[in-house]
Amino acid sequence: xxxxxxxxxxxxxxxxxxxxxxxxxxxxxxxxxxxxxxxxxxxxxxxxxxxxxxxxxxxxxxxxxxxxxxxxxxxxxxxxxxxxxxxxxxxxxxxxxxxxxxxxxxxxxxxxxxxxxxxxxxxxxxxxxxxxxxxxxxxxxxxxxxxxxxxxxxxxxxxxxxxxxxxxxxxxxxxxxxxxxxxxxxxxxxxxxxxxxxxxxxxxxxxxxxxxxxxxxxxxxxxxxxxxxxxxxxxxxxxxxxxxxxxxxxxxxxxxxxx
Amino acid sequence: xxxxxxxxxxxxxxxxxxxxxxxxxxxxxxxxxxxxxxxxxxxxxxxxxxxxxxxxxxxxxxxxxxxxxxxxxxxxxxxxxxxx
Numbered sequence: 001x002x003x004x005x006x007x008x009x010x011x012x013x014x015x016x017x018x019x020x021x022x023x024x025x026x027x028x029x030x031x032x033x034x035x036x037x038x039x040x041x042x043x044x045x046x047x048x049x050x051x052x053x054x055x056x057x058x059x060x061x062x063x064x065x066x067x068x069x070x071x072x073x074x075x076x077x078x079x080x081x082x083x084x085x086x087x088x089x090x091x092x093x094x095x096x097x098x099x100x101x102x103x104x105x106x107x108x109x110x111x112x113x114x115x116x117x118x119x120x121x122x123x124x125x126x127x128x129x130x131x132x133x134x135x136x137x138x139x140x141x142x143x144x145x146x147x148x149x150x151x152x153x154x155x156x157x158x159x160x161x162x163x164x165x166x167x168x169x170x171x172x173x174x175x176x177x178x179x180x181x182x183x184x185x186x187x188x189x190x191x192x193x194x195x196x197x198x199x200x201x202x203x204x205x206x207x208x209x210x211x212x213x214x215x216x217x218x219x220x221x222x223x224x225x226x227x228x229x230x231x232x233x234x235x236x237x238x239x240x241x242x243x244x245x246x247x248x249x250x251x252x253x254x255x256x257x258x259x
Numbered sequence: 260x261x262x263x264x265x266x267x268x269x270x271x272x273x274x275x276x277x278x279x280x281x282x283x284x285x286x287x288x289x290x291x292x293x294x295x296x297x298x299x300x301x302x303x304x305x306x307x308x309x310x311x312x313x314x315x316x317x318x319x320x321x322x323x324x325x326x327x328x329x330x331x332x333x334x335x336x337x338x339x340x341x342x343x
Contacts, residue, residue, distance in 0.1 A: 118310040121303075163303060 002055050002112060003082030005030030007181035008131070010037045011203035012079055012210050017046035019211060021077060024068040025050045028082060047072065055082045055108030056100075058115075065115045074123065077214045078116045080109040080153075081131045087142040098145045105149035106156065113160055117169065126169035127214045130157050131206075134175045134229050150175075154225050161223030170222040172213050176206050177229025196231040263317035268339050271316065275338060278308050279331075291332030298331065305334075312338065 004013040005027035014037060017023045023041060025048050027034035034050040041048040049071055053064040068075060084104045086097040109130055120126025132150045139147035154173050161171040178191060178200040192199050209228055212218055227233055266274070280286050284298040295301075309320035318341045328334050 118306075118313075121307050122310055122314070167303070167307070 001079045001081065002026040002053075002108065003028070003131075004037060004079075005034035005050075008176070008179055008203040008206055009079075009081040012081060012207045013037055013048070014041055015204070015207035015211055016077065016079075016214060017041040017048055018044065019214075020046075021214070022047040022049075022072040024048070024064070024072055024075070026053055026055070026064060026082065028052070028054055054104075055080075055112060056103035058111045061108075061111040061115055065112075069119075074119055075116050076120065076123065076125055077127045077129070078112055079129045079131070079210055079214075080112055082108055083131065083146075083149075085143075085146045087140075087146065089142055090144045093145060101145035102149050102152070105146070106152040109153055109156060113156070113171070117160075117164060120169045121164060121167040124168040126164070126167075127218070128157075128160070128169065128171040129210050129213045130154075130171070130173040132157070132173040132175040132225055134177050134227055134233050136175065136225075138233055157225065158223045165222050168219070170213070170218065172218075172221055172223065173225040174206060174209055174213070175225050175227045175229070176201055177227070177232045179203055179206060195229075196234070199230070201228060201230065263315070265342065266316055268342060271312075271339060271342065272335060274311070274315070275308065275335060278311050279304070282307065289331065291330060291335070293331045294329050295331065295334065308338075312341075318342075 001009065001013045001016065001023055003009040004023070004025040010025075010033065013023050013025050023046070025034045025037050025041075027050060031050070031052065034052075038048040038050045049068065051064045051067055053060040055061055065075060082104060084101055086093065086101050088097070113128060116126065116128065130153050132153050133147070135143050135147040136151040136154055154175075157171050157173040164171070178195065179202070180200050181203055206228055209226065213221060276286075276289060279289070279298065279300055282300060282304040284300055288298060295305075305325065309322075312318040312320060318338075320338070320341070324337050325334070328337060
């Protein structure tokens with residue numbers, strides 16, 4: 001489980017542990033938080049191990065897998081959650097920042113998937129879940145690197161899914177909308193009001209979908225990107241000048257109002 | 260290339276055939292002239308075969324070496340070449 005030190009990743013790690021999975025809690029910088037995740041899992045009788053590794057570094061990824069396999073057992077479920085953002089208008093975005101977002105969010109999952117697939121194929125069982133984003137189809141201004149990286153991740157998901165399907169390995173992606181974690185900062189009330197359910201997702205709701213995709217029951221779900229956004233991308237979002245969604249049937253552009 | 264337990268060419272050749280049968284190749288069609296296509300062996304099978312050879316013998320298979328491989332005999336020649 002990459003990027004499992006905090007936020008949604010931590011919740012997913014704890015949810016999988018509650019199901020009996022022995023969890024490798026990978027982190028990049030959140031050492032204390034990752035240790036706390038492991039402690040919480042162990043307190044509940046689960047097994048977990050925190051391992052630092054930059055997923056953009058294939059040598060570090062290989063070392064992480066070696067240690068996880070030695071101490072926890074074969075990796076049968078891989079959740080790629082590690083991600084970074086650098087939101088700036090593309091004209092201001094330094095090339096190094098663009099590259100780093102792509103390296104962590106897209107090349108990182110390539111490294112982990114590449115390392116995980118061999119043993120999964122040999123065992124005729126594997127579940128790979130990539131955490132994508134609804135920003136692939138509906139980005140916000142400034143998200144060029146982030147949305148491009150996640151769109152690439154969706155394409156990687158579909159490609160690997162069809163390559164390995166007949167060996168009992170599934171590869172899927174989850175595209176959350178706004179989730180109540182530290183990743184997007186404090187979520188303003190106006191944003192919550194713009195969501196069809198008038199709230200953002202709880203991390204536990206995303207974790208529940210990861211739990212399903214990791215299970216035997218999801219054997220025929222493959223190559224999918226599943227939105228979990230409260231319906232945000234199901235329709236056309238129309239915002240009033242105050243930032244609130246327009247009531248159904250009422251035009252919000254005053255120039256188009258009929259007398 | 261580091262070998263875990265260097266196998267004999269006969270042993271590794273037999274292991275390759277065993278793996279291909281496990282992947283679905285018809286044992287009666289196995290001959291050096293049989294094409295991988297005829298045996299219904301594809302790139303995923305070759306990837307898994309590479310995993311087996313790495314796991315059991317420490318052999319690192321380079322996919323570029325298989326560019327001109329068409330038949331089972333070609334494949335065995337490349338794979339057994341790693342023992343030299």
